[in-house]
Amino acid sequence: MDTKKITIALLVAAALGAGGYGVYKLGMNQGMGMSTVPQTASSAQGAGVNQANGRKVLYWHDPMVPGQKFDKPGKSPFMDMELVPVYADEAGDEGKISISPRVEQNLGVRTAEVTKARFAANVEAVGNVAYNERDVAVVQARSNGYVERLFVRAALDPVKKGQPLAALYVPDWVAAQEEYLTAMKMNGPGTDGLAEGARQRMRLAGMTDAQIRSVESSGKVQPRLTVSSPINGVIGELTVREGMTIASGAPMFRINGLSTVWINAELPEAASAEVRPGTPVEARTPALPGTVLKGKVSAILPEVEAATRTLKARVELANPGQRLVPGMFATVNFTPAASAETLTVPTEAVIQTGKRSVVMLEQGQGKFMPVDVQIGRESNGQTEILKGLDVGQKVVVSGQFLIDSEASLRGTTNRLSGPAPAGDSKPSAGPTTHRAHGKVENINKDEITFSHDPIPSMQWPAMTMGFKVPAGGVPKDLAVGDMMNFEFQQTKDGAFQITSMSPAGPSMQGMSGMGDSRK
Structure with a gap:
């Protein structure tokens, strides 16, 4: 009976041992991250082929720092993540x-x-209606006199061609007209010369030929003058009032015509090359909904408004019915010829x-x-x-x-915003040199690992990473734990190679500021 108990105990112990080993083995595989794919990739590392899917691995990289390449898988020195393989069939897709x-x-x-x-560029601009400054008439006093009566009393009053504007009494005309009428009544040799001389003095006094003929036909002195409007339009300026004394040549009325108007459109500077004098335009204004007014560009004014960076395009439009008045807002569409x-x-x-x-x-x-x-x-x-x-x-x-x-x-380097500049963004003849300060953590024949301070020129935080050894190899006196100032450049393959090194003291931040950025 005792032998039987001993045998059963041994069998139970053996079963528990086998089960424990299996659990231990499973735990080790899971804990160490040993799956079939990584084992295959690791075993194929020398050949550069991932046997799990038959794709050739060129190198491994950190997608957040795609310029740095590694020849074997492992942890990224920049981030707390595994390196990502780049396959041969993706090598031609850089930037895609x-x-x-x-x-x-x-x-x-x-x-x-x-x-x-x-x-065919469609250029649109906004502007305001203004008077056509080429359609303006100025009425002046032709002689000294007095304003007896005004028929137009306020600015912007509409007037028509030939409409009376003012009645003037001109004393200087009285003597000239009386002399002329006296000479007309004289008979005898030489009297024709007197009449012609008197007629000339009336012209010098400011009378027109029509007024002189009126004196001849009536045979009476006409000391009053009625001033009439020479064009259709509105009174733009009124400078006289009833009872005023005016001198010869003094302006009395300024009349703006409305048969045509200008639109001074604010043309963007970038679009000025598309618009030329003579370019046809279509104008619309809220005051005339549904109405399209056609015209053309009469001039591009040679001045740029500094605040808005616009030029004024002067557009001339016909104005039937005088519906467009100065100050109206208008939208102008320019239609340059197709290129x-x-x-x-x-x-x-x-x-x-x-x-x-x-x-x-x-x-x-x-x-x-x-x-x-x-x-x-x-x-x-x-x-x-x-x-x-x-x-x-x-x-x-x-x-x-x-x-x-x-x-x-996915770590694509050529993005919409372009590659991030390293160091100075100004173009240079060769690679940019960056300066750093750090502690030597490991040394081998190909790479020196530093725990370095932040590197502003690369926009890197403090971290631990490897750098390719200088072109002359590892310095003989260099040892793990040394504090060094060093310079490095990025090579064409994306690696970072040390170009010079010199001993240095601890950094300003102290050793606590260095080390792996994952801490």
């Missing part, structure tokens, strides 16, 4: 982003084709980043790529493309920023 048809549909991506057409054929895309496809104009170009098979373009004029929802695209290509007209966000998540 691939999206599945389902995701593309969810993003609401719409495309339009680049077309070639004659670009030669040019490339156009929908205006909504062009993204203005401030320094660049970018469109998202469809590459086919769910791939998209941002392309810099040079744009020209805009009109009727279309934008002229001067450089960067070809006929038949397709551009994204909606969902561009969602695609750009997808590119950011």
